[in-house]
Amino acid sequence: MSAARAGGIDLILTKSISRFARNTVILLETVRELKDLGVEVRFEREQISSLTGDGELMLSILASFAQEEAWSTSANVKWGIRKNFERGITNQMCVYGYTWTGSEFLINEVQAEAVRFIYKRFLEGAIYADIIRECEAAGYEAYWGGMFTTAALKMILRQERYTGNTLLGKSFNPYPGHHGMKNTGQAPMYFAEGTNPQIIDQETFDAAQTALAKRTAANAHPRSPRTVFSGHIWCGPCQVRANRAVARWQGKKMPLWQCPLRGRGKPAVCMGGSVPEPRLEEITCLIASKPEFTTGLFEQTVVKVVIWSPTKVRFHLRGGKVFEVEFTKGRYAKPLTAEDLMEVKP
Structure with a gap:
C-alpha cells in the first residue's frame, strides 16, 4: 500500500x-x-x-x-484437530528435548540433559540469568541454537510433556487469520497420558510449578490503584497517557505522574518530565478557588492535564478554558498562588 x-x-x-x-x-x-x-x-x-x-x-x-x-x-x-486431541494426537511437533520421527517422539539425549539441568538448578533456587550462563558454559544450546532466554526457560519449566503426558488445546484461533490465543476456557482442552517418553518425573515437574508460582508472585509489580487522576493526565510531547508511579522524597513515598517512556528507563526520549500528585491537587484548588482538594472537585472542574515539561503543565477545564502553570521543584519548591495561573488559548 x-x-x-x-x-x-x-x-x-x-x-x-x-x-x-x-x-x-x-x-x-x-x-x-x-x-x-x-x-x-x-x-x-x-x-x-x-x-x-x-x-x-x-x-x-x-x-x-x-x-x-x-x-x-x-x-x-x-x-479435525479436536478429534485428534480426543485421541491424544498432537499438532505440535517441535518440542525441546524430543525429536519427531513423523509418527512418534524420541528423546534427544543432548537436549534432555539440558532440560534436567534447567529443572535441577531452578529448584535449587538459581535465578534465570545464572541458569542461562551455566547452560552456555556447559555447551547447552536452545532449540534453534545459541543461548537460552528467560522466556525459553519458562516455557521449558511449564512444558508438561516432559512428564510423558500432554495437555492438548492450550491455545486456539478465534477466527480465520487470527494468531493463536491462550485458551482460558473458550475452547475444550484434553489431557492425554503416555503420549511420549518421560524426561522429568511428575514430582519434579509439580515442584517446579509451585516454585514458578511463588517466584512469579514475588516478582510481580503491584498495579497502582486507580485514582481520580487516572486517565486524565497526559504527556504532551509524546501524546500518551501518563502513568502513576511512586518515588521517595525525604524518606517518604511521593506519588507522581510521568510519561510511560520515563517509567521504562528512557528519560532522554521524553521531554515531559514528571509531576508530583500533591502539585496537581494544589493547582486544582487554585483554579477552583477552593481551600481543600476533593475527588469531586477535580471531576467537576478538570477534563485533562497535559505535562509539557518537568515544570510546566496545562489544565484543560470543563468550561473550555485552559490554564498553564509553571512551578518549581525539589527542595526549594515554592507554593503556588493565583498569579501563577496563566490562561492560554485551547
Missing part, C-alpha cells in the same frame, strides 16, 4: 479474492483506496477488474462467499 500511495504501482495481479483480504470490509476498503489512487486490481480466478463498472459489485458478492468459505474451512479444520 505504501508503494501504491507513492505512485510506484499501477497494476496488482492476485490469484483470487480469498488471497487478497481476510474479510469483505477490508477487501472493499483496500480496493476502493487503490481505485482512487488509479491502481487496478485484477483477480485471476474470478476474472474481475476493480476498474470496471460492475467490478465492485461482483467483488462484494464473491468476497462474501469467499469469507463464508474461509469460516467453513476453519470450522472443519478445528473439528
Whole structure:
C-alpha cells in the first residue's frame, strides 16, 4: 500500500479474492483506496477488474462467499484437530528435548540433559540469568541454537510433556487469520497420558510449578490503584497517557505522574518530565478557588492535564478554558498562588 500511495504501482495481479483480504470490509476498503489512487486490481480466478463498472459489485458478492468459505474451512479444520486431541494426537511437533520421527517422539539425549539441568538448578533456587550462563558454559544450546532466554526457560519449566503426558488445546484461533490465543476456557482442552517418553518425573515437574508460582508472585509489580487522576493526565510531547508511579522524597513515598517512556528507563526520549500528585491537587484548588482538594472537585472542574515539561503543565477545564502553570521543584519548591495561573488559548 505504501508503494501504491507513492505512485510506484499501477497494476496488482492476485490469484483470487480469498488471497487478497481476510474479510469483505477490508477487501472493499483496500480496493476502493487503490481505485482512487488509479491502481487496478485484477483477480485471476474470478476474472474481475476493480476498474470496471460492475467490478465492485461482483467483488462484494464473491468476497462474501469467499469469507463464508474461509469460516467453513476453519470450522472443519478445528473439528479435525479436536478429534485428534480426543485421541491424544498432537499438532505440535517441535518440542525441546524430543525429536519427531513423523509418527512418534524420541528423546534427544543432548537436549534432555539440558532440560534436567534447567529443572535441577531452578529448584535449587538459581535465578534465570545464572541458569542461562551455566547452560552456555556447559555447551547447552536452545532449540534453534545459541543461548537460552528467560522466556525459553519458562516455557521449558511449564512444558508438561516432559512428564510423558500432554495437555492438548492450550491455545486456539478465534477466527480465520487470527494468531493463536491462550485458551482460558473458550475452547475444550484434553489431557492425554503416555503420549511420549518421560524426561522429568511428575514430582519434579509439580515442584517446579509451585516454585514458578511463588517466584512469579514475588516478582510481580503491584498495579497502582486507580485514582481520580487516572486517565486524565497526559504527556504532551509524546501524546500518551501518563502513568502513576511512586518515588521517595525525604524518606517518604511521593506519588507522581510521568510519561510511560520515563517509567521504562528512557528519560532522554521524553521531554515531559514528571509531576508530583500533591502539585496537581494544589493547582486544582487554585483554579477552583477552593481551600481543600476533593475527588469531586477535580471531576467537576478538570477534563485533562497535559505535562509539557518537568515544570510546566496545562489544565484543560470543563468550561473550555485552559490554564498553564509553571512551578518549581525539589527542595526549594515554592507554593503556588493565583498569579501563577496563566490562561492560554485551547
